[in-house]
Amino acid sequence: MTAGSFIHPTAIVADDVTLHDGVHIGAYSVIHPGVVLASNCFIGSHCELGVPVGGGRLPATGDNGRLVIGPDSTIRSGGILYTNSVFGSRLECGHRVTIRENTTAGENLRIGTLSDIQGDCSFGDFARLHGNVQVGKGSVLGSYVWVFPFVVLTNDPHPPSHHCIGVTLEDFAVLGAHSVVLPGVKLGRESVVGAGSVVKSDVEPGVLAAGSPARKLCMASIVRDKVNPAKRAYPWQAVFDRGLPWQGVGYAAWRRENPDAGLPTNQEERR
Amino acid sequence: MTAGSFIHPTAIVADDVTLHDGVHIGAYSVIHPGVVLASNCFIGSHCELGVPVGGGRLPATGDNGRLVIGPDSTIRSGGILYTNSVFGSRLECGHRVTIRENTTAGENLRIGTLSDIQGDCSFGDFARLHGNVQVGKGSVLGSYVWVFPFVVLTNDPHPPSHHCIGVTLEDFAVLGAHSVVLPGVKLGRESVVGAGSVVKSDVEPGVLAAGSPARKLCMASIVRDKVNPAKRAYPWQAVFDRGLPWQGVGYAAWRRENPDAGLPTNQEERR
């Protein structure tokens, strides 16, 4: 046992697991071979980490790949994470999250209760998914994107077929609750999609779109704050900062100090 | 062990837990400190009750607040209920329900499989939520309301923002499957929203609304029963009684005996 760690006596931890200092593993959790938990990770009860590809028996070869969880992460109870994925620091999962194999994420990814990442996906830094989101295979989500409840990112243009064409969310894009995005669609930087939309074609950067099919309504930057109409609601990063790197500093000041954070060059690297 | 109780030997029950007579706790369930289970509560397997606020480690102070579950309640397997909530008698949860902190409910709340109550919510008596419903923080649901599958009650008028403006469902309101209700919207007493709607503005009492955005179609009371067109379908309490206090008696007769049940005065108290 590493320094300051707590492993509940009912947790089942395979031999080939790497635990750094200050790790907590809750009751009745199962940690399969190949899992690496960096320092101060909290794993709740009833979790299953390092699920083998296919979701069934461990491979007869003994090589289960690797699932790497960055430091200071929290995986709340009931989480199921497959092997062959890498998460940066401060991953935060709600309850009963599912994340399949070949997923990569930068820092501070947050995924809400019951959300389901279907694998072969990538996330930038500070991506935020609320609960009950389904991210189809092959999706590419940038940094500082927001996806609200019951959104589905699809990937098959005429299902069922052998095609898999993921959705792309550029940095700072916002996708409203109960929307579905059709395969291959790109939501541009700082674009906003209203709740209950069916998004069939690309949304240009900074545009607010809504409806079924979603159409451009206006530039998001002209939307006024409902509570304080003297303020603008978008771009959201100018008015919202909770849990974000510009908290208490303001986005403009932070951006001057961090001119490259979440810019398209990073996004290209992530692909 | 209290009289007539059953606690599975694998269940983990903290010292600071209060169990009344006839309680059943299933295999592999975890009961954190501060939980109070009234008489004859059934807790299925793989549940986690009294989850600390934040969903992570128990508080270092040792004070985990209180989760109070009323008598004769059933929490089916996989339920996750946070601390700091109070439920009246006969709470009934499907499987894998999530209920966050600061939730209060009257008697006989029913919540279907996989539904997710995000906290800071209140429910009257006999509220019914089907499966896969997400109730956003700050929602206020009256008595005898019905929420059907895949409904989302949102709370942020231009996400992400610092605003949280919950939805209100007045007594006897009905919200059809796969609908989304935008922040601050009020569904009036005995109103009905059709399936697949996006509700952007208030629905007046007794009105049937549907579509995206939802618009008034007619008064609900003129809708005829599909199977027996000589009967009216709404107000629903005149034709449906399963599990409700007027079962076998009829709503009109029950109302004469209980003139104050589920009336606006009660609703005000709940706020």
Add this chain to the structure above:
Amino acid sequence: MTAGSFIHPTAIVADDVTLHDGVHIGAYSVIHPGVVLASNCFIGSHCELGVPVGGGRLPATGDNGRLVIGPDSTIRSGGILYTNSVFGSRLECGHRVTIRENTTAGENLRIGTLSDIQGDCSFGDFARLHGNVQVGKGSVLGSYVWVFPFVVLTNDPHPPSHHCIGVTLEDFAVLGAHSVVLPGVKLGRESVVGAGSVVKSDVEPGVLAAGSPARKLCMASIVRDKVNPAKRAYPWQAVFDRGLPWQGVGYAAWRRENPDAGLPTNQEERR
């Protein structure tokens, strides 16, 4: 223990359970009385099989009915299956699937992560449900049907009422993501419903319908493949074969050898 089986020492298996050769039961799973697992079934961790009707205590009579799972089936971790259901060979469930009582299925049913079958349902052979699908009580799904994520099959024509009128999907029908189908609707053989639709009336065989309410757009057979426009996308069985009986053979050749597979006569028998 039967030949080649593995039962994790933490699994709880009732006496009145029948296990055939090569069965695997994962950690912290609970197998209630009356469950029959045919040869080579894989049951992941944290599952609960044979849940009694009602989802609560086991019946005092000691007779919990029977849940029969066909050979070579896979139930991934977190699955909850009630008693009184029968599944043919090669049932395949994603994680945290829920299947209530009185469900019958032919061979090779696949149900994605978090999907919820509400009981009194029937499935033909090779039916495919993606994740987060809710199938209401009384639904009848034929063979080779596809249901994509966040679809709801409803059953109450003016909820809440005492009516339960299920949806019917004929063989080879396809139902796009985030759609809702109203009670009693029939989707005809080889019909296709676009994503985000609200289906209020029957869809004729071979028709592509979409929208809210869903309307006929064209015959599905005129839709061209997005990637290779020289090919047609529907009927899908001519272009897609993964995991299907005509894999590597081609649908036309397979159909000549199996003229009765998934035809209406079978469907009548299933009712």
